[in-house]
Amino acid sequence: MIRGVRGATTVQENDEKQIIKATAAMLEEMVSKNNIEPEDVVQVLISATPxxxxxxxxxALRLFRDDWTYVPVMCMQELAIESGLSKCIRVMLTARTDLSQKNIHHVYHGQAMKLRPDLKEEHQ
Structure with missing residues (x-):
């Protein structure tokens, strides 16, 4: 089965090291909590606020593990919505998995936890 795994995180500053560190931490948790191997990944879409x-x-994905070299990744700019969360990075990772949709662990770090308060129990 193909499933989508969502993730989002925020940073305090528009700083390269912060962006990479926060993105890597989010991706690492997404992959480990959902038992995802690079060969199972269909694609990774990453957006960042303007x-x-x-x-x-x-x-961050390329730096975080050597075995992710051939995983297709695309970056794009998030919509600039007036009431939207600032300094936010969002991920949609699509992969083959045996997990049911309700058992997928979506990852929200920092201020991005506000995006999905209905999943708050998963983050405690």
Missing amino acids: DLTKTFPAK
Whole structure:
């Protein structure tokens, strides 16, 4: 079965090291909590709000493990919504898994936890 795994995180500053560190931590948790192997990944879509310009958040994926070299990744800019969360990085990782949809562990760090308060129990 193909499933989507969502993740989002925020950073305090538009800083390359913060962006990479926060993105890597989110991706690491997404992968480990859902038992995802690189060969099972269909694609990874990463968006960042317009206020994050110092680096591509996808750079974290390539740095975080050597075995992710051939995983298709695309970065894009998130919509600039007036009431939207600032300094936010969002991920949609699509992968083959035996997990049911309700058992997928979506990951929200920092201020991004506000995006899915209905999943709050998963983060405690």
